[in-house]
Amino acid sequence: MNSLNNSVGADKVENEGIFTRFLRATEIDARLLGMIAALIMIWVGFHLYGLLVNGFGAFLTPRNLWNLSVQTASVAVMATGMVLVIVTRHIDLSVGSILGFSATAMAIMQVWILPEILGLGHPLIWVITVIFGLMVGCAIGAIHGYLIAYLGIPAFIVTLGGLLVWRGATFLLARGETIAPVDATFTKLGGGPYGAIGATGSWIVGLLACLALLGLLWQGRRKRVQFNFPQRPIWAETFLAIAGCAIIVGIVMLVNAYYWPKGIVRQYAEANNIDTPVSEIFISHGFAIPVLIMLAVGVMMTFLTTRTRFGRYVFAIGGNPEAAELAGIKTRWVTVKIFALMGTLCGLSAVIASARLGSASISLGTLDELYVIAAAVIGGTSFAGGVGTIYGAILGALLMQSLQAGMVLIGFDAAMQQMVVGSVLVFAVWIDTMYRRRAK
Amino acid sequence: MSNSENQTPLVEIKDLSIAFGGIKAVDHASLDLFPGEVVAILGHNGAGKSTLIKILSGAYKRDGGEIFVNGEKADINNPRDAKKYGIETIYQTLAVADNVDAAANLYLGREILTSYGTLDDTAMEAEARKVMGRLNPNFQRFKEPVSKLSGGQRQSVAIARAILFNAKILIMDEPTAALGPQETEQVGQLIHQLKKDGIGIFLISHDIHDVFDLADRVAVMKNGKMVGYAKTTDVTKDEVLGMIILGKCPDGAIPGPGAMQEA
Ligand SMILES: Nc1ncnc2c1ncn2[C@@H]1O[C@H](COP(=O)(O)OP(=O)(O)OP(=O)(O)O)[C@@H](O)[C@H]1O
Ligand SMILES: [Mg+2]
Secondary structure, three states, rough: OOHHHHHHHHHHHHHHHHHHHHHHHHHHHHHHHHHHHHHHHHHHHHHHHHHHHOOOOOOOOOHHHHHHHHHHHHHHHHHHHHHHHHHOOOOOOOOHHHHHHHHHHHHHHHHHHHHHHOOOOOHHHHHHHHHHHHEEEEEEEHHHHHHHHOOOOOOOHHHHHHHHHHHHHHHHHHHOOEOOOOOOHHHHHHHHHHEEOHHHHHHHHHHHEEEHHHHHHHHHHHHHHHHHOOOHHHHHHHHHHHHHHHHHHHHHHHHOOEOOOOOHHHHHHHHHOOOOOOHHHOOEEEEEHHHHHHHHHHHHHHHHHHHHHHHHHHHHHHHHHHHHHHHHOOHHHHHHHHHHHHHHHHHHHOOOOOHHOEEEEOOOOOOOOHHHHHHHHHHHHOOOOOOOHHHHHHHHHHHHHHHHHHHHHHOOOOHHHHHHHHHHHHHHHHHHHHHHHHHH | OOOHHOOOEEEEEEEEEEEEOEEEEEEEEEEEEOOOOOOEEEEOOOOOOOHHHHHHOOOOOOEEEEEEOOOOEEOOOOOHHHHHHOOOOOOOOOOOOOEEEEHHHOOOOOOOEEEOOEEEEHHHHHHHHHHHHHHOOOOOOOOHHHHHHOHHHHHHHHHHHOOOOOEEEEEOOOOOOOOOOHHHHHHHHHHHHHHHHEEEEEEEEOOOHEEEEEEEEEEEEEEEEEEEEEEOOOOOHHHHHHHHHOOOOOOEEEEEOOOOOOO
């Protein structure tokens, strides 16, 4: 036993050399790999649990993973904004309440107001509603940002107040009711069989993603050559290209392997006068629209944080607020913009969440702040400020949602789920603190 | 001041005051600076040197007094205003953004953009390599966040940032405090070079030898007040030390409001 342990240990050290070299050559973040490893452990763990206890592993199925992707969207969208908030050493505890308020405002717009003006089912209803929802979120965020930046009230207090104020306002606005049903086109933004783009669409998205990946790698290399900077070795570039495309293709195949439920297919066949027996029709879901929204937000936010002045300022402020101010950055104005962006993203998540539900209940978004903050932190955003990534936050959201979905599959009740989520949040921050202390 | 008497000063500070709570950190201080001149500001710890230049660089808002740039009244309320007048500052605390790399620090607030309006990191890095090469040829760690650099390397970054944008007036608050002998020498040469280009420099330093090597004039502060001004050719080091420690103004110097009154 002892000698076995030794050899494993020795092996590990040797592997670490190669492994570190691999990481350096590909410039892959070690943290990212850690996160993916944790994700795989959670997935396999819940799957095996199902296999052993129920005789059926329900986790690693196209159906469950597809649903997981849809459930992740709302939290992930908000988590990308939370990254910027936490990077600048603030916090936003009000995201769940902003989501609830925006969702209710939108529901009132599309259920009570717009049908009166435009007529029921008018094609513009969902467009106006979505824009309205984003504006509501943006306005609330901007108010918070103003109070924090210009009046100097700590973000913790402003958004803690916001948590109560906007939940209360939601209750008043909705007069305590759940408002339903929302516009039919609007519901597609929440996913479901009709809110997904099907097999062909998904392949197109996958193809575009592969092309984009190759384009980015190529352009990055060309620029480094042009300025004579150190480059990645060719094998590392090739590895990144192949691995990236393989993952994309794998995801497309996965979402296409989840077919419409028979009931929906029957409806669809009847509506379209298809004679083939229902049992022989297989219609792929493909990517759900909320997942595409999430991916689009991820791309846009990554662009914003890494390629624009605004993003650069956010990180500079997070690293040293005084230095940023002395460098001539309008730090207060940037803070207002960050919170306004956070609010807008809450509005977008409100679209996804209420569309998925088909209604706006007054408790929509309750406790989301915990999931969103946990997602950002698990994804590598540090409370010490100045550090965090968008892709990390999205992966963090996926991880939190995987835990949640797994616990539901296992049959944990809500009380137990809350305890686990709370503990995971504290645990993640502890891991982060350890990691950073060692990295120094 | 004789050789520059009929020229307009690059900067003229008149009766500047600021108080923090009860402490008059700067008390009716006046000072001027001509093109191609190095003026050293001296004084004991807490004399108000950093505070005075922070008003000039827009970091603090003054309670009273006026600033003139090229003879015209300047309206400096924040660091952006000061930069508009061509005033660049190397702060004693360095004031670098720790978590971004050297190039990002050099261009912080004034990034080079591509034609699409996005950050042009490669161009900024290329420029950064040029400037840093001039200042500190050993410097290679361009990709690392500045927090990972040594104190002297960070100071080089702060200096590079100040000279990158064609400053007309350069403020250096103890620029060589963390530097090794070779790098200090490099900064000395840099100061000579900048002088030749007609740039005016305020230099804050506790090293009296450095000051006599580099500066044309000294201005001495004590408890927020100006003790006096002197050309380095008109006074000895000991006399300047007397000004710093006792507030005693020698014959070769022009006394200010903070000078010890002879009984
Ligand atoms: N932000 C501030 N708030 C309160 N007091 C301050 C502040 N900045 C400076 N002071 C006070 O003003 C006085 C002058 O400080 P200053 O930093 O200008 O000194 P200095 O001459 O630069 O000293 P040193 O040689 O140590 O750098 C000190 O008494 C200091 O405590
Ligand atoms: Mg000082």
